[in-house]
Amino acid sequence: MRFVQRRLILPAAGLFAVIGLAACNQTPPTPAAAPAPSAEDQAKAQVERGRLLISGGGCHDCHSPKKFDTGAPVPDADRLLSGHPESAGVPQPFKQGTEKAWTTHANDHLTAWSGAWGVSFAANLTPDDNTGIGIWTEQMFLDAIKQGKHMGTSRPILPPMPWTEYRHLPDEELKAMFAYLKSLPAIANRVPVPLTPDGKPIDDIQ
Secondary structure, eight states: OHHHHHHHHHHHHHHHHHHHHHHHHSOOOOOOOOOOOOHHHHHHHHHHHHHHHHHHTTHHHHHSOEEOTTSSOEEOGGGTTOOSOGGGOOOOOOOOOSSSOOOOEEOTTSOEEEETTEEEEOOOOSOOTTTSSTTOOHHHHHHHHHHTBGGGTSSBOOTTOOHHHHTTSOHHHHHHHHHHHHHSOOOOOOOOOOBOTTSOBOOSOO
């Protein structure tokens, strides 16, 4: 009787060993691929990326008019990125004195800057067709940043706009910035044309 039990137990042990070995050699199932994001989700992600780049890049410092409710200038939430306020007027260039070199001046909004180059005004970056970038294409925006030219082909973009640094950003980052700007509410605000050191308007076409 003991001999029979051993014969029954040994084959069973071998069977379990074979099953275990087979289980170890099995290839784990490939996890299902995550569904590709929809075009709408991709567009939202691009706009959000652009918002972060615009904010982190300090664009509000110059392109957003300020409020002074707390004493310190903070971007006016109702006029974000609308550029130098038309109502603030056009200051004359700072003139070089006989004892001092050129000195850079700015208005309280930090939207108008006077220096050796003349006077520059922060552009309206909202998608208003007449006073902002509403008629701009994505390629025009890329060319403007990379070439330092208004609308990509026109007059030079003057200080303090740091286009010489922004031009090193990858195209995808610049496209995200443009997508965010295009998503903003359009604000009608006609920014003055820059002035030469003599106080003359710089023509749009060189």
